[in-house]
Amino acid sequence: MSNKVDAPEKGKDFIRQIIDKDNETGKYQGRVHTRFPPEPNGYLHIGHAKSICLNFGLARDYNGKCNLRFDDTNPVKEDVEYVDSIREDLRWLGFKWDDNFYASGYFDKLYYIAELFIKMGKAYVDHQSADEIRGNRGTLKEPGTNSPYRDRTIQENLDLFRAMRAGDLEDGTCILRGKIDMAAANFMLRDPALYRIKHAEHHRTGDTWCIYPMYDFTHGLSDAMEGITHSICTLEFENNRPLYDWCVNTLMEGLRQPELFGENATIYNELAALPGFNERPYQYEFARLNITGTVLSKRKLIQLVQEGYVSGWDDPRMPTISGFRRRGYTPESIRDFCERIGVAKSNSTVEFALLEHCVRQDLNERAPRYLGVMDPVKLVIENYPEDQVDEFTMPLHPEDESYGERAVPFSRELWMERADFMEDPPKKFFRMGVGREVRLRSAYYVTCTGFDKDADGNITKIRATYDPETKGGWSKDGRKIKGTMHWVSARHGIQAEIRNYSNLFTTENPNSVEEGKTFVDYVDPDSLEVLTNCWVEPALADMEPGTNFQFERTGYFCADTRDHQPGSKLVFNRTTTLRDSWAKIQKQMGK
């Protein structure tokens, strides 16, 4: 393998191209430092996974670092439950952060930076009401008008801001604003709010503060303090970038005037020593993930949870990390998905089929195989002795013998899948029909001799005879058998509950709905199917919760992490079905 060092590398996403360029020009001396900055106001979902894989992946690929930083500047929306779940999900996905910071950990420094902005004449306290501010902001085509408080003296602003902090003022009395340009075409620059009064208990700082910094003020400055080089966020923040730059640049300008810090020399020294102020961070935006058939907005996900459409954040139908985990998706499959979808700037919606492909591919390699009957019907082998039991040894994985094997008992009465029998089978149906010979997986060839029905016409029993010469599921004469079926010995099988999940929504795009409807009107009440009368082979009895496996011919499953109890109550979640070409044929024949 010869690597041409200066051969242009193809297929890199635009962010990596930017980093390559920065490395060439020596912008950060080859340093790459990213961060994943969630607000702890909800659980992580697959859209966050894209951002996580990007930010942590960059750190990995460029020998850099990636911080976890909770963007916790709005105490009324945030909670420790969410920070705990975010940390757990991140670890489960397989990523290790270099440092775990909190925006709230910077409240002190941010406060003094705000004072600095005031001293620089770059910020002022505005006593207009929220409504007045909105009214004076202007419109898309017309400039805003200056606040009557815009020209207060520095000392006046300083006194007022300190009063805000002191806690004497009620919420909404006044606000600290950046003094930029009320006529800017970009609204973000029309004197944006920097600090607001909120008498609210913060999940980390308690009641230390009654003023909290706004996102734009906090984010860029936090990046700078941490020495972030590439601050990657989603497209809707493109308009915020000039404000991001204004905050960082204003601080850097302020740091060149140490005298402004006055009695706060300590803070100055701390700030000036941070790496980010010699090599400032820049913000880059990429398109957030959309997937067909689901919603990926925290607001909508929280609504599904709170209004009881799902059982919780980890309901296996949820596109949350915890939902996918409980459903049986592996971290590897999610990471693979995130790599395949790419990173770009155009809004796009990825087909859910790609995610399914990723799990199937991963699970095909790693999931041990078992037999289980979902919709059982009795199969009686009439020429098989009542008291006889065969024990067949079957490999746990067809392509990897390191998985070992397990013993599967066989007896006269078996459970088979109702859908594997047809009274009037068409030619393309390879399974059981009267007079047809099929293979019972790893056991015997059997020939159907007849079936019984009850008064309602339901098939109650299927009868067959077996060929003792085909023990193990093959014959010396090499006769061709088209169909192979799974089975479970009725005497030895264990009853289990199986939960089949399908799309939560009845529409491909729950984000755009008919007039007068909302996305919850498209929740599919049948998206969870609970099967309580399933029969599985005895080897499954002691399976640990969270274990992935395959029911041959049916799909990939995972022992539920909440309700499955080894040895007593078996509960299996269907991760996804196997690809089913018979279903396709049926569909074609139905047309």
Next chain:
RNA sequence: AGGGCUGUCGUUCAAUUGGCAGGACGGCGGAUUCUGGUUCCGUUGAUCAAGGUUCGAGUCCUUGCAGCCCUGCCA
């Protein structure tokens, strides 16, 4: 004339920065198979539009068109 961003197979991401538009998923067809699974092979199919520059344009220029974001004291 508000500002910002984006338009490439059905979907998604590429195209050595002006040099034969490629891969993945999906679809279709076939081979193999003790899972109608897996694997393997083949196939389908795209540069938003119109002009211009050029030997040569997805890429550069001009003019349109379409979509997304921006008037929170949310992030």
